[in-house]
Amino acid sequence: DTAVSQTPKYLVTQMGNDKSIKCEQNLGHDTMYWYKQDSKKFLKIMFSYNNKELIINETVPNRFSPKSPDKAHLNLHINSLELGDSAVYFCASSLAGRTGELFFGEGSRLTVL
Amino acid sequence: DQQVKQNSPSLSVQEGRISILNCDYTNSMFDYFLWYKKYPAEGPTFLISISSIKDKNEDGRFTVFLNKSAKHLSLHIVPSQPGDSAVYFCIFGNEKLTFGTGTRLTIIP
Numbered sequence: 001d002t003a004v005s006q007t008p009k010y011l012v013t014q015m016g017n018d019k020s021i022k023c024e025q026n027l028g029h030d031t032m033y034w035y036k037q038d039s040k041k042f043l044k045i046m047f048s049y050n051n052k053e054l055i056i057n058e059t060v061p062n063r064f065s066p067k068s069p070d071k072a073h074l075n076l077h078i079n080s081l082e083l084g085d086s087a088v089y090f091c092a093s094s095l096a097g098r099t100g101e102l103f104f105g106e107g108s109r110l111t112v113l
Numbered sequence: 114d115q116q117v118k119q120n121s122p123s124l125s126v127q128e129g130r131i132s133i134l135n136c137d138y139t140n141s142m143f144d145y146f147l148w149y150k151k152y153p154a155e156g157p158t159f160l161i162s163i164s165s166i167k168d169k170n171e172d173g174r175f176t177v178f179l180n181k182s183a184k185h186l187s188l189h190i191v192p193s194q195p196g197d198s199a200v201y202f203c204i205f206g207n208e209k210l211t212f213g214t215g216t217r218l219t220i221i222p
Contacts, residue, residue: 004156035212043157043202043212056209090156102149102210104156 003027006091006105013081014113020077021108023091029103030096031055032074034066037088037107049074050096081112116140117205119213128222132190136203136213139184143205146179148188151200151215160201161188193220 004025013019025032033056034046048056052068063079078085088109092102118137126132134148145164149157163170163177163186170177176189186203198220203213 041214043215045209048209092156101159101162102157104158106154106156 002105004091004093004103004105006089006108008108009106010109010111012111012113015081015083017081018077018079019081019110020075021089021091021110022073022075023105024073025091025093025103026072027093027103029093030071031094032068032071033092033094033102034074034076035090035092035104037090039087043090047074047076078110081110083112086110086112117203117211117213119203119216121216122214123217123219125219125221126193128195128220129192132188132193132197132218132220134188134190134201134203134216134218136186136188137184138186138205140205140211141184143207143211145206146177146186147204147206147210148175148177149202149204149212151202157202190218193218195220195222 006023031050033048035043036046037043045058046060047066049068051071065077068074088107090107091105094102116139147162148160150160151157161172161175161177163179168179178187190197200215200217202215205211
């Protein structure tokens with residue numbers, strides 16, 4: 001069983017479309033994250049949720065909207081996709097307060113044409 | 114504003130020798146420091162950590178050194194094995210994690 005699973009793993013779409021990436025963790029963790037790895041290989045945090053509550057929201061365009069229906073899921077919805085949104089998006093989870101020990105998903109490669 | 118720098122994008126080391134990966138940082142407010150390892154098509158996985166009050170932490174073949182005065186973090190792997198070939202990220206933590214850009218380590222059999 002995959003501890004942190006993301007779907008889809010690959011997503012190719014046109015500019016202007018709306019898309020979602022789903023994330024689920026079966027580790028019983030309280031905190032979930034979305035990270036973006038850009039073309040320069042920087043891994044940057046986008047959002048963090050603890051028990052469905054938003055606790056970190058970095059400077060991310062409001063076209064990106066995370067949704068946490070329960071503490072095991074954190075989905076990322078992106079409206080009006082732009083070329084610059086092309087990246088690998090990683091979901092991660094951790095126990096509350098254990099921000100150093102993240103468990104990452106395999107990543108979702110988004111390509112915007 | 115790049116607070117964490119891994120100046121070597123790649124490194125090749127012979128099997129059995131020591132691999133040394135380096136990282137420099139600018140922010141003095143980090144509480145702890147970590148190394149993560151990433152294989153292709155997989156997410157990063159936790160490798161080893163060190164708190165800001167220590168200068169060395171060892172776990173098997175992996176040792177992390179912290180030089181706070183120089184704001185420098187390093188990871189030593191000895192002896193290096195082919196399975197160590199991966200991208201290594203140094204990460205600095207307070208209320209959130211700040212990732213370096215990664216160093217691709219290749220162990221040559």
